[in-house]
Amino acid sequence: MKKSKSQTAWRLTLAAFLCLAGSTALQALAASDASNVPLSDGWRFAEQDGESLYRASCQGCHMANGEGAAGAGRFPPLxxxxxLASAAYPVYNVLHGLHGMPSFGKYMSDEQVAAVVNxxxxxxxNRYLDAVTTEDVKKLR
Structure with missing residues (x-):
């Protein structure tokens, strides 16, 4: 059975998409030190400090140094x-998501959200020194 040009083009586009997605994921994995990343038990993040939470929840898309990525999707640089100058902006996005970014509100406590945003x-x-508090997070939850 002969494939139409549109079927062939669609399959090539899908293959390119999968290659780019795999490439982005491999870059993130290569940039991280997977040997000391703790796995969470259950559906909530186990990590408590901001750096560990960043590595567990943000780094996969926004990359280890926050440079962002483009390919299968667009992950803006952090x-x-x-x-990020407005503290409410990243808090709201972590809690509720934005565009393609998932919501992390049900997976992180107020303390964890404040830690990863800070x-x-x-x-x-970034050098925004006005720290987010758990009260700030509660207001936007």
């Missing part, structure tokens, strides 16, 4: 990101 806002080239 490094040197002026949108880490992101004070690392990766």
């Amino acid at each position: 490094a040197d990101n002026p949108r 880490y992101t806002r004070t690392h990766l080239g």
